[in-house]
Amino acid sequence: MTGNEVQDETITWQTGHCYLGEILVARALNGVCAVLPGESPEELVTELARRFPDAILEHANNSRADWFADVMSYLIDSRKPLSVQLDLRGTDFQCRVWRALQEIPSGCSASYGEIARRMGMPTASRAVAGACAANPLAVVVPCHRVLHRDGSLSGYRWGIKRKQAVLSHEQGLSER
Template identity: 40%
Template sequence: MPLVHKPMASPVGELTLVGSDAGLVAVLWEDDRPGRVPLGLLEDGSDHPVLADTEAQLREYFAGTRKVFDLPLDFRGTDFQKTVWHALREIPFGETRSYAQIALAIGRPTASRAVGAANGRNPISIITPCHRVIGTSGSLTGFAGGLEAKAWLLWLEAGQPLLL
């Protein structure tokens, strides 16, 4: 079956949810860089159950009532990217990690830059929390949804304002 998509309004802008029969494939940003997440042709998926479940769980997250997502995920990337994306899912709600900490967690302590590149290509934003990865100094670094969206998501999770 081809990939399906559905738009979703959110507090951080319009998101595009992309799914397959195997699970959620992507959560894309309104101004996502073309080609950041290669997907091919997409069909309307307004009534697709994976996308409906994703939208419902994201609404609960944005309302502050969900801290853990329970969705089937259909990651599409290299083995290294998938390893990084799985490590991102281990970052607890309301906490952050540096690129160096993720590199150490996956057993590749010298791969901070490669971790950063994989993080930047994370197709399942928010649900696979690449927004929880910050610079070693604690600074907010690049994010496909923009630094304001990253700060807002971290604020939602931590309950405290962050400086850009």
């Protein structure tokens, strides 16, 4: 999809359930490459296959896998550091945006324009929004923390209800 997939690469995946619904976590050789929320495991595996059309997809069938457990733990409490390696796959610009998003602390937010300015590209707010929409790592690359400049919720790849749920969950954590 972005030109940095590997032919015949094996991607291992596992599904679980949390406050966002069903979650699929996928790991390639270089780290976790997808965290996808959705309605059903079948839908999520279909989405994973669409994102990685040349990969061999293997069900981990082991909810105790460290990488899976770490991501699920992070979904419960995003104030904890994520200890798994992430395999960011996108254009150079998308990866820069995704790294900038990871600097927004849990319970905080930024606007698309603020992210663009932090990156030294003050007129790139629409491009930042596009990179957020292409993010394959829900919550662990926190595109949900990016809001309109007036603080209102804007689009979210996995739906506004999920965006609100993650923000409310994180706000609850910061009030503890």
